[in-house]
Amino acid sequence: MDAMKLHIEPSSPDPIYRQIVGQITRMIAAGQCPPGTRLPSVREVAAAHAINPMTVSKAYAQLETQHLLERQRGKGMVVADRTQGVTSMEERLQALDPALRDLARQAQELALPVDQVIDALRKLMKDS
Amino acid sequence: MDAMKLHIEPSSPDPIYRQIVGQITRMIAAGQCPPGTRLPSVREVAAAHAINPMTVSKAYAQLETQHLLERQRGKGMVVADRTQGVTSMEERLQALDPALRDLARQAQELALPVDQVIDALRKLMKDS
Amino acid sequence: MDAMKLHIEPSSPDPIYRQIVGQITRMIAAGQCPPGTRLPSVREVAAAHAINPMTVSKAYAQLETQHLLERQRGKGMVVADRTQGVTSMEERLQALDPALRDLARQAQELALPVDQVIDALRKLMKDS
Amino acid sequence: MDAMKLHIEPSSPDPIYRQIVGQITRMIAAGQCPPGTRLPSVREVAAAHAINPMTVSKAYAQLETQHLLERQRGKGMVVADRTQGVTSMEERLQALDPALRDLARQAQELALPVDQVIDALRKLMKDS
DNA sequence: GTGGTCTAGACCACC
């Protein structure tokens, strides 16, 4: 149930509602949220991250428009049944591509050796 | 002279002027632009990337405020002499940290195995 | 330019932003707003109808999502080029169907003779 | 007895309880339900249309407040005796006005010719 | 309890 934990970066240039959309989209794509999974309520998310309910609502509404989520009257949002969101590993790697390219370019601009970057990344990914 | 090539991603959530500031900051930090290096003019950059000159100007102004760039009468902007911007590799790795963490989190949300991600990254960094 | 006049019914059960979406959608479907037509700015619409700019913005954002409108940086919204919104008269009659059925049912519940209703409607449509 | 058949459109922007109130109001206004007519019970309506009993109850309560319905111990709701709800045809035509105006405006936005709309409406009203 | 809509007003990014 709390596999649905969200991470919000308030100082990110990426707007909060889009961060939420992105995270949920990725987790559904990876099959980490099978159809029917209940999402935390708008108010829960808002309280947990000290953000405005409307911001969360905006994210949920957008995901509903994309048919990734469904609204259950009086019960909240759940992952849609026809989860056309689930994708293969190749497609998921593709979804990661922009972030990879961004990292690679920044590393190059910082003149950092490949191995240093790889090491740092591996360490971060093991921790989580 | 054209070590100063900039890469702009118009569709990025990161605003354009901040992309420019970030790139130049990183390249100066890595010592890739020794003091005195001339920057392309506002108009050149604007024309090359089909963006508004004001956007470029805003970025340059911000870098001047940070004393990373200096305005030289009739010659445009150059990298500042007292380049307090150059930093050690450790500090540069730290500068990469947000991008690394973002990538790691996205990869985890996508349920991608560490090695797949590392491979993709290594490939990208070799190419460039 | 002011073919784009909007009509807002604040007391309608249909939310305001949806009224706006509906009207613009219909006018585009009917080809009344050729691609490139500029829409009144968010602030203009908000001021003209004494509603909140965010309400208008929400409508525009939704139309942008449906690719009926495009955003021109700093210049406002315009009707999209690839106006896949334009439809045949048959399809437009179909779009009118819910309103027709609603009217027919209300008339029946009110036990109003067909001709009276038709007369009233004809009169209204001539006036406009 | 089943002249009191209700039609519910769950996807309508008009909330369900208001649909119920509207229909019953109109039918009483037209004299289609003489005083004393029994209404289907809250449970019957709720079951028949798969809606929440509270929604039906809310509609009935509102009609009772307007003195169009009366609660009879052990017998449920009936149409009120002093049916001040019955109105002349002129008044009933006036009650239809909002729906007529809405239809006319939509038709105009869709650039549909008057005769086409009239034809479609006449066809619908004959069928029912 | 759930989400939806709206307001009033602030600040940001871009042209």
Added chain:
DNA sequence: GTGGTCTAGACCACG
């Protein structure tokens, strides 16, 4: 000037 995002708080519809 344009639209976008966010906040704080209100009220509504539905279960």
